[in-house]
Amino acid sequence: MSVRNWWLMISVGLGILLNPLSSSIVSVAIPSLQNVFQLDFTGVSWIIFSFYITSSIAQPVMGKASDLFGRRKIFLTGLVIAFIASLLAPLSPNFGWLIVFRIVQSIGTSMMVGVGMAIVRIHITEKQATALSVLSIFLSGAAAIGPFIGGVLIHWWDWPAIFFVNIPFVLASFLLAWRTIPKDEPPISVARNMSFRKWFDLIDASGILLFTLGLVALLVGLLSAKSSGHISLENVIVGLIGLVALGAFVRYELKATTPFIPLRTFAKYPTMTWVNIEFMLVNVLYYSLFFGVPSYLQIARHVSEFQTGLLMLSLGLCSLATSPIAGRWIDKSGPRPALLMSAILMTLGSVWLVTLSQTSPVISVCLALAAFGISNGLNNVGMQAAMFQSSPKEIIGVASGLFNTSRYLGTILSSLLISIVMGGKFSFEGFQVLGIILTVIALSLVFMSWRRRESGQLQES
Missing domain, CATH: 1.20.1250.20 (MFS general substrate transporter like domains)
Structure with a gap:
């Protein structure tokens, strides 16, 4: 494998590790967040829910977007978004704003995972299995050491450090990716001639919206009922909205030409x-x-x-x-x-x-x-x-x-x-x-x- 390919693999690896690192490092910070924002475990668990709900939706969507706009652009844009979210999250005035920046962080890091794998598959043709196994070490390694890093950071500093720790990885990945990831402009027929409506249909935006609405509403209904200790009419209505939206999602996906989840x-x-x-x-x-x-x-x-x-x-x-x-x-x-x-x-x-x-x-x-x-x-x-x-x-x-x-x-x-x-x-x-x-x-x-x-x-x- 050439030296350039090794640097390409490292630049991609430093980017894709941000998603598992960001998701795992927060596990040790939950008690601290409970104390800081005066929340019970159910309330603070949305710091976990928001990240994974967003990632489950964003990763396949960003895979489609990379076909339309180019994988290099999506990867670099994801790094910029992750940098902004990691910088602003510790400055959140309340827990609601922290969740907003956590969602933005999830979108940014999700732009790099699937796209990064695709970049390696396309541009590294020799010893491809070795390249993919190295990337899997970045992914699994980041998830594995996340709680340890989080424990050390919170012990010596405080919970904001679990966001600031991403910044060196973002900067290193961006500088390397800018130099090593080849440009791959999207096909002219797709990038220039496709109308917004056709692009909307291609990524199955309606299916994504129904899936997001259904899942979030159902979880909010369940968690709110558990947090309050009783089931209110409001909890039931929100939960039913979630079930109806998920039912509509299933029906829509069975008819969609390019479904978000091909049932x-x-x-x-x-x-x-x-x-x-x-x-x-x-x-x-x-x-x-x-x-x-x-x-x-x-x-x-x-x-x-x-x-x-x-x-x-x-x-x-x-x-x-x-x-x-x-x-x-x-x-x-x-x-x-x-x-x-x-x-x-x-x-x-x-x-x-x-x-x-x-x-x-x-x-x-x-x-x-x-x-x-x-x-x-x-x-x-x-x-x-x-x-x-x-x-x-x-x-x-x-x-x-x-x-x-x-x-x-x-x-x-x-x-x-x-x-x-x-x-x-x-x-x-x-x-x-x-x-x-x-x-x-x-x-x-x-x-x-x-x-x-x-x-x-x-x-x-």
């Missing part, structure tokens, strides 16, 4: 549908632990942010160490054995959380974190391989986009699960209930993985 594809290839469902459940489990344990340690066990970051590091390190081993195992045996082992480890980790008592050594949490970290390393490679095996080659691009959407939906559901279980205050009892629910979900994944092993569902298409 007919799921119906046509049921195995791919089940892979996405499993991946969503995997992320419900992983991120429930990812966001739940830091709050449990700091609020229920009174552990400092710095110590919490150190403990959470075991989750990321186990995941990073397992990924290359998982790759070699899956190359030899396929994804089924690795995914079954992953589901078993998540079950053991969930059971271990349930058995913890208020007098259990804090360090014992590391056993559950290690089990989930190893399972995450297996899942990162195994679920991707399962998706490729279950998806026809002619729609592999669409399948990859839907796969990422499943990841974000699982993350959103994990935040919702934590908020419903914990309500306004994070407690030891609530953490045990969360562990029981995670055990049930993990056992369902064991069953699904075993059934796939028995029936041999994952075959080459």
Whole structure:
């Protein structure tokens, strides 16, 4: 691989790591944000919800936009937006403005993830698998060390530091990307001759709006009811608006020429549908632990942010160490054995959380974190391989986009699960209930993985 390609890969990697870093680093900051803005856990959880809802919508949209306007332009524009959001978020006068800048940050970082992968696929033709594996290290590494970095920053400074830390990465990526990413102007027929209405239809703006309205309204209705402690008429109306909008979204997508989420594809290839469902459940489990344990340690066990970051590091390190081993195992045996082992480890980790008592050594949490970290390393490679095996080659691009959407939906559901279980205050009892629910979900994944092993569902298409 040439020196120029290595610099191209580094410039893209520094950009795409901003999304997982920004999403994971906030997990340690939640108790601090609760204290600063005087919010309960349900209220402050919107710092998580807003980022993932926006990312689940923005990433496929920005992929389409890059085809219209050029990938280099979209990537550089995303860096500028991420820079502005990271600079202004710490200056937020209230929590509402912080959410606004968090949404803007999500849009900016989402402009780089899918587009960055496309840039590498197009412009690096030699040792492409090596290039993509290096980018995956940027992605998984940033997510893994995010809580540790967050714990250190909050310990020595305060919560604004989790936004300021993005700025050096943004500047380095922008300077390198400006010099190394080749220009790729969009086709003249698309960029110049397409009317606004046709462009509007091409990106399926109506479908995106219905999906956003439905998901946000449904979550607001559920969270508001839980936060207030009772179900009011207003909560019911907002929730119903969400359900109606999601129903309208399904109906519209079935008729759309270029749907935001091609639902007919799921119906046509049921195995791919089940892979996405499993991946969503995997992320419900992983991120429930990812966001739940830091709050449990700091609020229920009174552990400092710095110590919490150190403990959470075991989750990321186990995941990073397992990924290359998982790759070699899956190359030899396929994804089924690795995914079954992953589901078993998540079950053991969930059971271990349930058995913890208020007098259990804090360090014992590391056993559950290690089990989930190893399972995450297996899942990162195994679920991707399962998706490729279950998806026809002619729609592999669409399948990859839907796969990422499943990841974000699982993350959103994990935040919702934590908020419903914990309500306004994070407690030891609530953490045990969360562990029981995670055990049930993990056992369902064991069953699904075993059934796939028995029936041999994952075959080459």
